[in-house]
Amino acid sequence: MNEMKKWYEKSGAEGDVVISTRVRLARNLRGVPFPSHLDDSRKKRVLEAIHEAVIGPNSLFSGFFMWIPVASLSRTAAVSLVERHLASPEFISHPEGRALLLSRDESISVMINEEDHIRIQVLQEGLSLKQAWKTASRLDDALNERLSFAFDEHLGYLTQYPTDLGTGMRASLMLHLPALEESGIINRTASNLSKLGLSLRSASGEGGEENGCLYQLSNRVTLGLSEEEALSNLETISMQLLRQERGAREKLMQRIETQDTVARSLGILQTARLLGTREFMKLLSNVRLGVSSGFLKGIAPETLNRLSVLGQPATLRLPSGQEELPGMEQELLRVGLVRKTLSGA
Amino acid sequence: MICQHCGKNPATTHIKRIVNGELSEIALCGDCARKLGYNGFFGDWGLQLGNLLGGFLEEEPEQQQELRCKGCGCTFDEIARTGRVGCAQCYQTFRQRLSPMIQRIHGNTSHRGKSPLKAQLTLRPQSAMQVVQEESSPLEEKQKLLREAVEKQNFELAAVLRDEIKALKEGKHHE
Ligand SMILES: [Zn+2]
Ligand SMILES: [Zn+2]
Numbered sequence: 001m002n003e004m005k006k007w008y009e010k011s012g013a014e015g016d017v018v019i020s021t022r023v024r025l026a027r028n029l030r031g032v033p034f035p036s037h038l039d040d041s042r043k044k045r046v047l048e049a050i051h052e053a054v055i056g057p058n059s060l061f062s063g064f065f066m067w068i069p070v071a072s073l074s075r076t077a078a079v080s081l082v083e084r085h086l087a088s089p090e091f092i093s094h095p096e097g098r099a100l101l102l103s104r105d106e107s108i109s110v111m112i113n114e115e116d117h118i119r120i121q122v123l124q125e126g127l128s129l130k131q132a133w134k135t136a137s138r139l140d141d142a143l144n145e146r147l148s149f150a151f152d153e154h155l156g157y158l159t160q161y162p163t164d165l166g167t168g169m170r171a172s173l174m175l176h177l178p179a180l181e182e183s184g185i186i187n188r189t190a191s192n193l194s195k196l197g198l199s200l201r202s203a204s205g206e207g208g209e210e211n212g213c214l215y216q217l218s219n220r221v222t223l224g225l226s227e228e229e230a231l232s233n234l235e236t237i238s239m240q241l242l243r244q245e246r247g248a249r250e251k252l253m254q255r256i257e258t259q260d261t262v263a264r265s266l267g268i269l270q271t272a273r274l275l276g277t278r279e280f281m282k283l284l285s286n287v288r289l290g291v292s293s294g295f296l297k298g299i300a301p302e303t304l305n306r307l308s309v310l311g312q313p314a315t316l317r318l319p320s321g322q323e324e325l326p327g328m329e330q331e332l333l334r335v336g337l338v339r340k341t342l343s344g345a
Numbered sequence: 346m347i348c349q350h351c352g353k354n355p356a357t358t359h360i361k362r363i364v365n366g367e368l369s370e371i372a373l374c375g376d377c378a379r380k381l382g383y384n385g386f387f388g389d390w391g392l393q394l395g396n397l398l399g400g401f402l403e404e405e406p407e408q409q410q411e412l413r414c415k416g417c418g419c420t421f422d423e424i425a426r427t428g429r430v431g432c433a434q435c436y437q438t439f440r441q442r443l444s445p446m447i448q449r450i451h452g453n454t455s456h457r458g459k460s461p462l463k464a465q466l467t468l469r470p471q472s473a474m475q476v477v478q479e480e481s482s483p484l485e486e487k488q489k490l491l492r493e494a495v496e497k498q499n500f501e502l503a504a505v506l507r508d509e510i511k512a513l514k515e516g517k518h519h520e
Contacts, residue, residue: 033417033432059507064495075368082363089361093368108498115429135498137459142500144462150433155447156456158433162447167458223447224454277365313366330366 007107008084008309011301012126016292017242019174019214019305020125022085023132025140026159026168027118028150034160035097035113043097043113050112053146054101061142065110066102070095076323079314085123087111108139115160116168118143125305127238129171129231136169137227156223166223171231173238174203178213178289179248180241186215189241197221198237212281212288212308217241253293262290266299269338274331277313280338284308299342307341348374414438484513 007020028034032046047069054061070078070092078092086109087100101110111119120143122136150158156166164170180186190200203214217238219230252258265286269275275283288304290296309315316333317325325333346356354374361370413420416434421442424430436443487510494503 028433030433031416034430036427036429037417037419037431061495061500076366079363079366079368082368083366089363089368093361093370138498138500140459141462142504145504149461151461152433152436152456154455155436156458158436160429162430162443163450165447165451166456169458221451222458223451224457226457227459229457314363317366 004105006105006309007123007125009302009306010125011305012124012128014127014242015125015301017175017177017245018127018238019176019308020085020123021128021132022124022170022172022174023122023129023136024170024172025118025120025136026116026157026164027120027140027143028158028160029117030148030150032117035115035117036160038097038113040097046113046117047097047099049147050118050143051099053143054110061101064103065108066104068100068102070098070100074323076314076318080312080318083312083315084309086121088114090114108135110139116164118147125302127173127235129173129235133169133171133227133231164222167225167227167230169222169227169230170218171234172216172218173234175215175217175238175241175245176213176285176288176292177215177241177245178285179252180245181213182252183248189244193217193237193241194220196233196237198234200241212285214285249289249293253289253295258289259295262286262295266290266296270342273335274328275334275338276327276331277311277334280311280334281308284311303341303344307338310341311337346372348372348377350374350377412438484510487513 012018012020029046029049032038032042035043035046038046051067053059054065055067070087073081073092073095078087078095081087081100082089082092084106086102086106088111091098091100091111091114098111098113101108101112103109107123109121109123111121120136120139122132122139124132152158157164157168159165159168177186180189186200193200197220198217199220200215200217203211203216217234219234221230225233253262265283269280269283269287284304284307287296287299288301291299291301291304311334313330316330316337320333348354348356349372351374354376356372357375358378359370359372360378361368363369411420414431414435415438417431419431419435421439424435424439424443430436430443487506491503491506491510494500494506
């Protein structure tokens with residue numbers, strides 16, 4: 001339906017473990033209280049200022065970004081934004097006075113009036129920290145050309161949460177870690193990473209309950225480190241984690257039980273008549289393990305990336321235009337998507 | 346309110362989340378929130394912040410809590426209770442009381458990352474070349490370059506081009 005591929009329909013560098021890269025920047029307008037201290041009419045003025053800068057007649061973005069007032073969205077469409085990692089649950093929970101800027105390939109989004117006035121987010125497939133940062137920083141510069149940002153020489157960019165002071169940057173990698181999870185050392189790994197200033201946590205907080213062995217690895221330190229230092233720190237440590245996961249996978253895939261589970265999982269995905277969200281994510285994770293280790297042939301990693309986003313409940317029912325869908329109908333829709341996608345249609 | 350997960354500790358945070366295609370909210374204590382991986386948008390420190398600030402609050406003499414930020418009307422008490430700072434000016438107003446907390450989070454350090462733009466963007470040599478070489482129809486050519494720049498997400502170049510196009514249209518362009 002659209003020749004432009006979304007970031008989640010592609011697979012990138014180190015794609016056997018790194019599903020996607022995300023860089024977020026928090027910025028606030030100078031002289032305006034943070035959004036939680038603004039009433040709806042003042043929030044509206046912030047929206048107007050940013051709309052003028054980005055979408056207005058002299059803007060260079062007008063054809064590039066869609067301007068989406070959150071209040072204009074159906075419940076399903078709003079939840080689907082979260083499932084596609086374009087907005088936070090908090091953002092859609094209070095629609096009034098909030099808008100999302102979204103690039104057509106869905107790789108760039110800007111939440112306006114979430115916890116900060118401006119939260120820029122760049123998403124890319126695979127490991128792509130430098131590129132994602134470059135894009136985010138350019139957009140930051142372009143916005144800064146029209147808007148002035150709250151900044152302090154010592155504290156850096158001023159944010160609603162003191163934890164984000166400094167660069168206001170959170171870079172994170174979405175990782176598939178089935179072997180480390182299976183080996184039971186993931187908690188120890190997380191606490192070691194935490195000592196290095198990184199956080200490793202289950203990705204379930206954002207997209208849904210069942211995470212399918214997906215984890216977010218992100219930088220925690222924003223003050224006293226430059227963006228480049230934080231990114232290269234994250235990249236170096238992530239490469240060690242990747243090596244560990246790959247080593248553990250090799251051993252895991254030698255076990256006949258694992259091979260059986262992986263092969264069966266593909267079989268169920270291909271032949272099931274009903275697929276619940278939880279089971280679907282688990283099966284997808286098993287198949288991903290099989291594909292990335294070369295055990296399963298003929299399935300492209302991007303196919304799995306696509307399924308894991310488009311197979312989410314609200315995103316599934318979005319085209320039907322229905323706000324509610326009985327569980328069984330939702331599962332039928334999912335089966336349809338899975339079969340169509342796996343057969344390459 | 347009691348934590349909906351452990352049923353023991355008082356809930357300190359309300360986490361918005363998506364469960365099977367619907368937005369829902371759960372009240373959790375800090376421990377459970379961390380354990381379950383339901384962290385704030387920007388990381389897990391936001392959750393501890395209320396407690397952290399609350400600790401400082403108890404040590405504060407009463408009359409100091411009356412001070413209000415001129416930028417947003419916040420008192421330090423409000424910041425401590427919600428874990429949120431009201432506006433950029435709060436960082437000045439409550440500098441003394443926020444400093445130890447910021448140091449506890451980040452260490453005794455200061456900003457080393459990028460800074461906001463100091464001056465208007467100037468044309469970079471490379472893009473200047475591109476522009477200068479096209480003598481035939483500057484307006485059209487620049488519009489084409491602008492489209493390409495936006496497609497390539499080169500917003501810096503796009504910004505420069507857009508201003509030049511505007512100048513050309515208004516007839517203010519001097520060679
Ligand atoms: Zn609890
Ligand atoms: Zn204030």
